[in-house]
Every structure is written in C-alpha cells, then in structure tokens.
Amino acid sequence: MADKVLMKGNEAIAEAAILAGCRHYFGYPITPQTEIAAYMAKKMPKIGGCFLQAESEIAAINMVYGVASTGKRVMTSSSSPGISLKGEGLSYMAGSDLPALVVNVQRGGPGLGGIQPSQSDYFQATKGGAHGDFHMIVLAPASVQEMAELTVKGFELADKYRMTSMILADGTMGQMMEPVELDFDVKERPATPWATTGTKMEREHNIVNSLSLVAEELERLNFERYERYKAVEENEAMYEEFMTEDADIIVAAFGIASRVSKNAIVEARKQGIKAGLIRPITLWPFPKAPFEKAAKTAKAFISVELSMGQMIEDVKLATGCKVPVTLCNRAGGMIPSPEQVLEAIIEADKLGGAK
Amino acid sequence: MKDFKRITLLCGHYGSGKTNVAVNMALMLKKQRDNVAIADLDIVNPYFRTKDSSKEFENCGIRLIASSFANSNVDIPALPQDMYAITDDKALSVIIDVGGDDRGALALGRLAPQIVEENDYEMLMVINCYRPLTRDALSTIEVMREIEYAGHIKFTGLVNNSNLGVMTTPDDVISSLSYADEVSKLSNLPVVCTTVEKSLYNDLSDKIENLLPLSLQARPV
Known part of the structure; x- marks a missing residue:
C-alpha cells in the first residue's frame, strides 16, 4: 500500500x-x-x-x-x-x-x-x-x-x-x-x-x-x-544547526524542546532578533564543536529543557563560559511554550553586550 | 452523519483516531439533540483521551461520563461510576469512546448485553490504512474480529479515518477508498462515513460520499 x-x-x-x-x-x-x-x-x-x-x-x-x-x-x-x-x-x-x-x-x-x-x-x-x-x-x-x-x-x-x-x-x-x-x-x-x-x-x-x-x-x-x-x-557526535550562521542568540535544545524552540526562533527573527538553534542529536558524546564555534560570535546561549537544568552544564563546558548561558525550562511533565522560549530569547538579547 | 442511533460505539485499533472521531461526533450529535453524553471507556491508554476535551464539552452542554480518577493521582484503569447511565437512561443519546484493540473492548462486556437487547445502537469500527498493523483489509478484519470477541457485540459499520496526521493530503484520503471498500466487502458492513481534517473537506467533498469534516484535538508541536 x-x-x-x-x-x-x-x-x-x-x-x-x-x-x-x-x-x-x-x-x-x-x-x-x-x-x-x-x-x-x-x-x-x-x-x-x-x-x-x-x-x-x-x-x-x-x-x-x-x-x-x-x-x-x-x-x-x-x-x-x-x-x-x-x-x-x-x-x-x-x-x-x-x-x-x-x-x-x-x-x-x-x-x-x-x-x-x-x-x-x-x-x-x-x-x-x-x-x-x-x-x-x-x-x-x-x-x-x-x-x-x-x-x-x-x-x-x-x-x-x-x-x-x-x-x-x-x-x-x-x-x-x-x-x-x-x-x-x-x-x-x-x-x-x-x-x-x-x-x-x-x-x-x-x-x-x-x-x-x-x-x-x-x-x-x-x-x-x-x-x-x-x-x-x-x-560520532551528531547535531543539527538551524539558523545559526549569523545568530547572536543560540538556543540549545534536544528532542521535543528543539521543536518548540524552532517556532520561537522563527518568531524572534520576525521581531529582528538573530536567533539560532544547535540541536544535539547525540547527548553523549556531546557535540562540543558547534558550541565552541558559536561561542566566538554569539552574545548569549539559552538551554531549553524539560528539567531543572541539566544539559546547561554541558553547554557551559562546551562554550568555555565565554558568554552568558541562561536556562528556559519547565519540569514535572510540563513543556515550555514557544512564547516562553521567545521571552527567554528577548531577555538574552538584552543581556549580552554587542560583539 | 444524520441518523444517529441512541448509542454510537467507536472501536478500533489503537491510534486509529477513535477518540478524535468520538469527540467530533458528540459535538455533531449535540446540534441535533438536547440530551447528549460522551462516555470515555478507554482504560488502556491514559495519554490521550476524551477527558482532555472536558472544557469543550462543558461549554456546549455535553455530559461527560468518565472516570473521576482520570488525569489524577489515582489514575488506575477504572470505569466511570455513572457508566450505567448509558444503558439505564433511555432519554440520553450517547457516543462511547472504547479503548483500542481487543483489550480496550473488554470494558464493553459489562454493557454489551443491555445495548444489544435495546437494539438502538451503531457499533462502528474506525479504520486507518496508514497505521502499521492495519495496512490491508485482512489485517483490519483480524483486529475487528478480536474486538467483537472481547466486547461481545458485533460491528454494524465502518468509519474510514485513514490519515497521516497533519501531513495528510487529499490524495492520501482518495487512495484509502479502495482499502475501505475492501474491508466493507470482506466484513459485509457499510462505510458509514469517511473522515477528513476540516481543511481538506472542500477539496474532497464532491469526490467522496458521506465525507465528514473533523476538528483535531489539541496536538503538541
């Protein structure tokens, strides 16, 4: 069929x-x-x-x-x-x-x-x-x-x-x-x-x-x-990059959180904020390379997670703490909404200085 | 759907779209009659269920017969305590959302004798040829027989709900028609309706008999 x-x-x-x-x-x-x-x-x-x-x-x-x-x-x-x-x-x-x-x-x-x-x-x-x-x-x-x-x-x-x-x-x-x-x-x-x-x-x-x-x-x-x-x-590290080329704000998210984040990123771009996504596909090994690279040009990172903030530690390690990394999260069975992620992107955009 | 019986039962392979069809039928039925209820007898999968739409039912005055423990901390496979209203209250028109497969249909055993005796019911099999375990007519018939055996009640018709979720194209629906016809021939049951998401309705309404537009329940991103 x-x-x-x-x-x-x-x-x-x-x-x-x-x-x-x-x-x-x-x-x-x-x-x-x-x-x-x-x-x-x-x-x-x-x-x-x-x-x-x-x-x-x-x-x-x-x-x-x-x-x-x-x-x-x-x-x-x-x-x-x-x-x-x-x-x-x-x-x-x-x-x-x-x-x-x-x-x-x-x-x-x-x-x-x-x-x-x-x-x-x-x-x-x-x-x-x-x-x-x-x-x-x-x-x-x-x-x-x-x-x-x-x-x-x-x-x-x-x-x-x-x-x-x-x-x-x-x-x-x-x-x-x-x-x-x-x-x-x-x-x-x-x-x-x-x-x-x-x-x-x-x-x-x-x-x-x-x-x-x-x-x-x-x-x-x-x-x-x-x-x-x-x-x-x-x-064996695998990842997907979405609109990261010129991004000031990099969202890190995997699984369902990455789908929510993509919606928020598209909306943020409409509002004039250059946001992008790095989606780790392998969580171990953690794909450090795209984070190391992005940390050279991005103003801030946001880790979007359905937890109290766990992957954020790997994001901080991979970016060498060169720029601020914030957490956007829900827990206990709740999922962040695109609006919540968009809000986090707007906040992060204010946070990071000009590069 | 014009000629609703007093009781409409929706059964099928799990993931065939029973709950969504049931919710939509209840809303349609309410436009035709006053005293309408939807009964959630799905005790198999606690993830998607009729109770998720409880606000909508409340707003339009549809009685929801569902376990008061659903979506709570004691969410055990329990049947609703007012389940017997389905067969006792003859003034009520009811849509019953039965759990998936034969295991879901087991819950019907308690009600089936009264429903059959009253004989004012439609027992519909929701079919979807894009689901992996019911991709052809024979495997679908197998699931139907298992459900009838477990639920102690025979099917009276089919609902062709063949779809690929939000990616469904008009062609996908059209190519499901021959499958539905074959199930119909093999089971000797009529295809009561073919269902499509409402945005596809205009493209297909003149091509398919008894086409029914559906609204989708809330879905994740």
Missing part, C-alpha cells in the same frame, strides 16, 4: 529495531513507552523472534545481558523509574563490553513522578547511569522518523564500539504520531568473535564477565575502554 505509515514514536522504535535485525526484546510495561512492548508482542512471534515480558525491569536487563553475550542484537525499553532499576545491569554490561540498545521514554520525576514528558534523566543517561567509570552512547530523537532512524543507528554504534546505546526520548516523542518512511539501509553487522556461542572444540572459550579482582588488570581494562570512548567522542 502506501509508502508512508502513520506511527507513534514508540511503534517506530519497535519496527525499526526489527528491521535492524533485533529478534530479542525483554521488558516490563510502564507508561509512556508501553507501545514498544505491545508492538513487539504482536510482531515478534510472527517473525520467529522472542518477546518476553519479564517479571521486573531488573530481570529484563539481565536477559538483555544474556542475549548480548551471545552476540545477537537485543533490546529493552522502559521509562524513567524503570531505567533506574536497570542501572545495575547497565553497569554490568559496560563492564563486560556488551552491545545492546536501551530505550528510555522519559517521564517526570524524581521517584514515581508522573507520566507526562520530561528530559530530567539527562544526567543519568549522559554521565554514566550507574556505578563505575562508563558511558553509554545517548541518542536524542526529535521526530518519529528519527525515533526509527536513531534506533538503527543505535544498534550500529553499539556493535561498532561494544557499548550500550540509549535512545533518550520523552513521553511526547513516544506518544506523538507522524508519518514515517521505513526504507533505510541497515549496515552489515561486524563480526563478534568475543561472543559465547560454543567453542565447537575449535577455539579457546570466550568469557563475558564484569568481575575483575586484580586491581592492575581492572585498571588496564578501564584505560582501554576509555580509549574506545575517546574514539566515539572524536567520530
């Missing part, structure tokens, strides 16, 4: 994961991401895949650990409180260098919080997410099409660097419906010689493990892992 389908963000993630060759999904329902599990439950049995509703988020992430150990593409999804429960597993997977995809469709917190959209798990996602020195590759979609595309990208990056990729979306991205085209190329998977697939008496056995009691050895593993992280930082 039609080339385009009308999908919820959550469904787009599920379908894209299947197209990327993922045949194992483990999860536990939680609003606002339950459609991912529901879609997998309908589809996986029809294509010879495995959908399993685990008894808890903790069980689900450890099932992901198990399948990842065998070198298969595998995923889980949850929303904020559920991701906290998965924290231990995320750390174990990092310590075992296992590739997997984890989806967080964020809701307002802390605690059980609410079910409305939020971006307040930014720190948790980008600064590790659990104990120990580690990173996840964090991807922040801003449309249903990107929910699909970044899911495929997430699997590819996870395999390439033997890391966990996280899709950091929010309730709006998960629930909103937009037309999607799902005809993208999926790259061939790299070989997984480390996987525990049976020696067939032809090789040494592989061990997947995060326990390492000899301190010198554990230190070496950490340094080696961080060499890989360095390569990710150098090669």
Whole structure:
C-alpha cells in the first residue's frame, strides 16, 4: 500500500529495531513507552523472534545481558523509574563490553513522578547511569522518523564500539504520531568473535564477565575502554544547526524542546532578533564543536529543557563560559511554550553586550 | 452523519483516531439533540483521551461520563461510576469512546448485553490504512474480529479515518477508498462515513460520499 505509515514514536522504535535485525526484546510495561512492548508482542512471534515480558525491569536487563553475550542484537525499553532499576545491569554490561540498545521514554520525576514528558534523566543517561567509570552512547530523537532512524543507528554504534546505546526520548516523542518512511539501509553487522556461542572444540572459550579482582588488570581494562570512548567522542557526535550562521542568540535544545524552540526562533527573527538553534542529536558524546564555534560570535546561549537544568552544564563546558548561558525550562511533565522560549530569547538579547 | 442511533460505539485499533472521531461526533450529535453524553471507556491508554476535551464539552452542554480518577493521582484503569447511565437512561443519546484493540473492548462486556437487547445502537469500527498493523483489509478484519470477541457485540459499520496526521493530503484520503471498500466487502458492513481534517473537506467533498469534516484535538508541536 502506501509508502508512508502513520506511527507513534514508540511503534517506530519497535519496527525499526526489527528491521535492524533485533529478534530479542525483554521488558516490563510502564507508561509512556508501553507501545514498544505491545508492538513487539504482536510482531515478534510472527517473525520467529522472542518477546518476553519479564517479571521486573531488573530481570529484563539481565536477559538483555544474556542475549548480548551471545552476540545477537537485543533490546529493552522502559521509562524513567524503570531505567533506574536497570542501572545495575547497565553497569554490568559496560563492564563486560556488551552491545545492546536501551530505550528510555522519559517521564517526570524524581521517584514515581508522573507520566507526562520530561528530559530530567539527562544526567543519568549522559554521565554514566550507574556505578563505575562508563558511558553509554545517548541518542536524542526529535521526530518519529528519527525515533526509527536513531534506533538503527543505535544498534550500529553499539556493535561498532561494544557499548550500550540509549535512545533518550520523552513521553511526547513516544506518544506523538507522524508519518514515517521505513526504507533505510541497515549496515552489515561486524563480526563478534568475543561472543559465547560454543567453542565447537575449535577455539579457546570466550568469557563475558564484569568481575575483575586484580586491581592492575581492572585498571588496564578501564584505560582501554576509555580509549574506545575517546574514539566515539572524536567520530560520532551528531547535531543539527538551524539558523545559526549569523545568530547572536543560540538556543540549545534536544528532542521535543528543539521543536518548540524552532517556532520561537522563527518568531524572534520576525521581531529582528538573530536567533539560532544547535540541536544535539547525540547527548553523549556531546557535540562540543558547534558550541565552541558559536561561542566566538554569539552574545548569549539559552538551554531549553524539560528539567531543572541539566544539559546547561554541558553547554557551559562546551562554550568555555565565554558568554552568558541562561536556562528556559519547565519540569514535572510540563513543556515550555514557544512564547516562553521567545521571552527567554528577548531577555538574552538584552543581556549580552554587542560583539 | 444524520441518523444517529441512541448509542454510537467507536472501536478500533489503537491510534486509529477513535477518540478524535468520538469527540467530533458528540459535538455533531449535540446540534441535533438536547440530551447528549460522551462516555470515555478507554482504560488502556491514559495519554490521550476524551477527558482532555472536558472544557469543550462543558461549554456546549455535553455530559461527560468518565472516570473521576482520570488525569489524577489515582489514575488506575477504572470505569466511570455513572457508566450505567448509558444503558439505564433511555432519554440520553450517547457516543462511547472504547479503548483500542481487543483489550480496550473488554470494558464493553459489562454493557454489551443491555445495548444489544435495546437494539438502538451503531457499533462502528474506525479504520486507518496508514497505521502499521492495519495496512490491508485482512489485517483490519483480524483486529475487528478480536474486538467483537472481547466486547461481545458485533460491528454494524465502518468509519474510514485513514490519515497521516497533519501531513495528510487529499490524495492520501482518495487512495484509502479502495482499502475501505475492501474491508466493507470482506466484513459485509457499510462505510458509514469517511473522515477528513476540516481543511481538506472542500477539496474532497464532491469526490467522496458521506465525507465528514473533523476538528483535531489539541496536538503538541
């Protein structure tokens, strides 16, 4: 039939994961991401895949650990409180260098919080997410099409660097419906010689493990892992720039906040204020380059977030605190309006001196 | 829509646009009759629902039958306490927004025997060929059968609500007609109406029979 389908963000993630060759999904329902599990439950049995509703988020992430150990593409999804429960597993997977995809469709917190959209798990996602020195590759979609595309990208990056990729979306991205085209190329998977697939008496056995009691050895593993992280930082940062070329005021926003901000920027330009947007698509690695560049000419930056101000710290670091960085935010499930962002742009324009 | 029965039930695959069609039908019905209610029986998805339009209903005097716990801190999958008004109060004309899929239709089981017995109802399946799990007639029929089985009530008609959200073009609607016809043939049910966002109405009103213009509920940016 039609080339385009009308999908919820959550469904787009599920379908894209299947197209990327993922045949194992483990999860536990939680609003606002339950459609991912529901879609997998309908589809996986029809294509010879495995959908399993685990008894808890903790069980689900450890099932992901198990399948990842065998070198298969595998995923889980949850929303904020559920991701906290998965924290231990995320750390174990990092310590075992296992590739997997984890989806967080964020809701307002802390605690059980609410079910409305939020971006307040930014720190948790980008600064590790659990104990120990580690990173996840964090991807922040801003449309249903990107929910699909970044899911495929997430699997590819996870395999390439033997890391966990996280899709950091929010309730709006998960629930909103937009037309999607799902005809993208999926790259061939790299070989997984480390996987525990049976020696067939032809090789040494592989061990997947995060326990390492000899301190010198554990230190070496950490340094080696961080060499890989360095390569990710150098090669994989992604971002979108919107009207930044001559911009005095730069708005930094990701996900749903970037869509609101674009409306405000267009309006600000009508009022004679040169505003622009840098939208990080990878939150880790944070795209420092466009911020460093813009800090040379812009008067001020505004971080627009659905949180009490988390990404703003990375914006300040990337701009070297050369110019003022202000916060424009809503929290607890509320979304900034274009009018609120426009107001922040007007205020920031007064704040910064002439350059 | 001219000939509303006393009860109009809207069912469908989740995301087919049931709630939006239900809200619009309630507003249309209110123009024809005095004593009108909209009942929110969707206990599956708490994200988009009839109660979101409660102000609009209040303004035009439509009674909202919805769980008093919806959008509150005890938002459990609860049915409204005045649900039985739907079948008990025969002076009331009601639009029922049923939850998506067979799981949503389970909530109907309690009301279905009385509705069938009274026999003054229309049970409509909202269909959208642009939704990934109902892209052809056969998969749509499968969802219909699941809903009928769970809800203990048979469909009487179809609402072709095929759309790609705000990106829908007149051509998208026109190319959905053959799909709707096929569902109609396979199910032996009439297409009661085809729905479009009101800005597309003028382009299509002379090309499509029983075309119904809809206003969209508030949507995010």
